[in-house]
């Protein structure tokens with residue numbers, strides 16, 4: 001794991017830990033004196049800041065003016081390094097662990113629902129045929145069943161399980177509830193995805209078909225399914241995340257059966273800003289022709305990051 005990733009993971013884990021203090025003043029005092037976990041948070045944040053600034057300086061040396069990547073595009077219109085640093089960190093925070101979390105839960109569910117896995121494989125075969133790989137954005141858009149399966153998986157296991165906001169001013173909710181300035185409001189996607197009154201009596205089942213009408217994916221209101229949030233602050237990377245996930249899943253599933261090792265235990269989540277399985281998800285990938293190859297376990301994030309840990 002890179003120095004950046006290690007510092008980043010430590011900072012997000014410890015920051016999330018603040019929310020578990022029943023008396024918030026405790027972590028505030030620790031922060032004041034730079035004690036214990038608060039000292040570690042500060043060190044980790046300093047390292048993340050430093051490495052993010054290095055990314056920006058490096059890109060500047062590489063003459064970002066002609067680059068087509070996201071950072072180069074931002075750099076062409078923003079001339080403030082601190083702001084650029086915050087953009088780098090926000091995009092890593094928003095886009096790295098969320099996609100890894102969604103893919104991990106997805107492969108966990110597929111291993112439990114082989115019929116869904118076969119349906120996705122058939123769909124990919126129909127769209128891609130015998131071509132060696134997915135070749136276009138249009139092909140990914142045609143994968144309606146896979147799209148539905150990803151939405152269904154994130155209904156049950158949203159990468160951002162809950163999210164809080166604070167009222168800037170006194171406010172009134174649509175149902176008439178009065179909120180005083182400073183009130184903390186939390187919406188809980190994990191709980192909402194499992195509410196019978198929203199999803200019906202089969203809410204606990206993984207059923208991609210609930211998102212399809214005549215074979216076409218039909219979205220729900222983001223206020224019923226706030227996995228990417230809704231309104232003005234809706235996730236900016238939603239479409240990118242879906243394309244990334246579809247291309248990973250389609251590529252893996254065409255050639256491999258991915259089985260979760262250790263049975264169908266209910267997942268245990270580690271404390272953090274995004275839903276991360278405690279200890280990762282151990283899987284075995286078999287070529288679809290049932291030839292057994294290498295047995296590996298993947299740490300959760302490695303399903304979509306580079307560094308694979310060979311354990312067996």
Ligand code: HEM
Nearest residue numbers: 094095098099102159160163227228229233235236237241
């Ligand atoms: C499955 C993957 C993803 C999920 C479930 C997800 C979910 C969310 C959620 C719930 C928020 C609202 C957070 C808040 O307001 O506190 C958000 C915001 C955001 N997301 Fe994502 N996200 C995903 C992937 C990505 C990716 C890949 C990117 C970009 C590379 C991205 C970029 C952003 C940005 C920039 C915001 C802030 C938007 C704003 O405040 O105006 N997200 N995302």
